[in-house]
Amino acid sequence: MDSEDDMHDANDVESLDDDFYSGETEDAPMDYYSDYDDEADDYFDDADDSDRVESRRPEQNFTILRELDIRQRQEDDIARVAAVLSIPRVSASILLRHYNWSVSKVHDAWFADEDQVRKTVGLLEKPVFQNSNTRELTCGICFEMYPRARVESAACGHPYCYSCWAGYIGTSINDGPGCLVLRCPDPSCGAAVGQDMINLLASDEDKEKYDRYLLRSYIEDNKKTKWCPAPGCEYAVTFDAGSGNYDVSCLCSYSFCWNCTEEAHRPVDCGTVSKWILKNSAESENMNWILANSKPCPKCKRPIEKNQGCMHMTCTPPCKFEFCWLCLGAWSDHGERTGGFYACNRYEAAKQEGVYDETERRREMAKNSLERYTHYYERWASNQSSRQKALADLHQMQTVHIEKLSDTQCQPESQLKFITEAWLQIVECRRVLKWTYSYGYYLPEHEHAKKQFFEYLQGEAESGLERLHQCAEKELQLFLNADGPSKEFNDFRTKLAGLTR
Numbered sequence: 001m002d003s004e005d006d007m008h009d010a011n012d013v014e015s016l017d018d019d020f021y022s023g024e025t026e027d028a029p030m031d032y033y034s035d036y037d038d039e040a041d042d043y044f045d046d047a048d049d050s051d052r053v054e055s056r057r058p059e060q061n062f063t064i065l066r067e068l069d070i071r072q073r074q075e076d077d078i079a080r081v082a083a084v085l086s087i088p089r090v091s092a093s094i095l096l097r098h099y100n101w102s103v104s105k106v107h108d109a110w111f112a113d114e115d116q117v118r119k120t121v122g123l124l125e126k127p128v129f130q131n132s133n134t135r136e137l138t139c140g141i142c143f144e145m146y147p148r149a150r151v152e153s154a155a156c157g158h159p160y161c162y163s164c165w166a167g168y169i170g171t172s173i174n175d176g177p178g179c180l181v182l183r184c185p186d187p188s189c190g191a192a193v194g195q196d197m198i199n200l201l202a203s204d205e206d207k208e209k210y211d212r213y214l215l216r217s218y219i220e221d222n223k224k225t226k227w228c229p230a231p232g233c234e235y236a237v238t239f240d241a242g243s244g245n246y247d248v249s250c251l252c253s254y255s256f257c258w259n260c261t262e263e264a265h266r267p268v269d270c271g272t273v274s275k276w277i278l279k280n281s282a283e284s285e286n287m288n289w290i291l292a293n294s295k296p297c298p299k300c301k302r303p304i305e306k307n308q309g310c311m312h313m314t315c316t317p318p319c320k321f322e323f324c325w326l327c328l329g330a331w332s333d334h335g336e337r338t339g340g341f342y343a344c345n346r347y348e349a350a351k352q353e354g355v356y357d358e359t360e361r362r363r364e365m366a367k368n369s370l371e372r373y374t375h376y377y378e379r380w381a382s383n384q385s386s387r388q389k390a391l392a393d394l395h396q397m398q399t400v401h402i403e404k405l406s407d408t409q410c411q412p413e414s415q416l417k418f419i420t421e422a423w424l425q426i427v428e429c430r431r432v433l434k435w436t437y438s439y440g441y442y443l444p445e446h447e448h449a450k451k452q453f454f455e456y457l458q459g460e461a462e463s464g465l466e467r468l469h470q471c472a473e474k475e476l477q478l479f480l481n482a483d484g485p486s487k488e489f490n491d492f493r494t495k496l497a498g499l500t501r
Contacts, residue, residue, distance in 0.1 A: 235252060
């Protein structure tokens, strides 16, 4: 990680524009798919299928790292710093941890003021405590006398017996990743305790924990790398900023946004996604529903939902108060003279006088807000479930159906990649379409032209996707159920490939 290889700075990443769909970025919303606009007749060129797929993929600006890759990079960085600064590898590791594994920052700080850096991280050049030349030394914790061979000290020289060291190190490791910045047990001493001391004095279990903390710190403290957020995934990702595309596809098949680590949501910006997820998980919609569909009991104030036709309401025990749904007055004051069970003359008269205007206005607003949210949420959730089903169908296609279709239609599997490619496109389009509904929900109501144009694009996208999905799902089934080769299969190939593009 030379200085030119390092990420420009955390601020550089944060300053990149997240708003992929605002209309004000250099990348127009549909530019993401501009690589897929080849002519349909070019699909069957002489080039190999895999070459065509590769040529249409957007340029990848991230690298997936397995555990071996992470360890190798970590070792390379430690070796580079140790070589340039002429210090032991243990000291280089301590320096890199302090500077969040940035080689360039270590070099800059070291050559600017070596003494200050040494003092800050605890790399002492000579001991601060001089031991006598006796055969035995007193442990600074238990104050027992031990032979020199049973006493160990950090660079500072403070002597502690093996048993006390083991207890001190074990407690620190069990307390968590803070053990990576372990210092001498003497409260007044800031000498660093390196991995060489851990390997010498800690138990095997503690060594393994320390090693795991060290590995994780290389990813978690480094601004260039992150863990894949998928549950159970142990891959990490290193990212090169600058392209404006934050989508990352891990080897575990999970796709996420590097910027906010939510599920991949391009072309919708991270702020909109954050608001939408919060809204879906918040209690605000429950309150809106209660406000729109219930009224408070006039006596105990608990919300009551009207589930039958008449206006005669009875609150739940222990309240049991009987009242009119419309005017919220006691039912004892009602009867035939007030309009019977299905009307309320008092309410109508009071409404004419404007008594219920504010209450009705609030209820109507809550109802409209709830209906609008439900409209967008249902379509968002519907595309999400369709995407999950498409992922399952893709897996089934790759593991079972492709082989069966190859036998039935007497064609090699390499010639059937267009089907897998169609399903991959369906999965991706479902993801994009899903997030357009969260974008549409937050579009300002007064921007009528923008909203109208957006809904037109959304409708066109949905229409095209439904044609592709139906072709891949329903029409393909005819060939899967066939007993032998079909003359229509080549026509189907042309149609599906055209819809995919």
